[in-house]
Amino acid sequence: MKATIDIPDSLFHQAKATAAEQGCSLKDFFTEAVRERLGRKAALPNLDKPWMRAFGGLRDLHAETRRLDRVIRQEFERLDD
Numbered sequence: 001m002k003a004t005i006d007i008p009d010s011l012f013h014q015a016k017a018t019a020a021e022q023g024c025s026l027k028d029f030f031t032e033a034v035r036e037r038l039g040r041k042a043a044l045p046n047l048d049k050p051w052m053r054a055f056g057g058l059r060d061l062h063a064e065t066r067r068l069d070r071v072i073r074q075e076f077e078r079l080d081d
Contacts, residue, residue, distance in 0.1 A: 019029035 007029060015033075016026055019026050022029070073078075
């Protein structure tokens with residue numbers, strides 16, 4: 001499908017140069033960029049809310065925080081003994 005889009009000249013030149021460096025066409029470069037952006041949106045669907053933009057992207061760190069809390073608690077229990 002053909003479409004006409006309006007983007008800033010500097011962004012267009014940067015995209016064109018990057019596509020050339022990667023050895024791909026501008027069409028393929030933009031297709032991949034849009035596909036990647038849509039994939040990120042699908043992975044984090046609620047980032048359209050202002051508070052989710054700030055904190056929702058950290059959701060995957062909850063498990064790591066619980067793990068660190070457990071390690072710290074175990075170390076303190078060892079020290080108390």
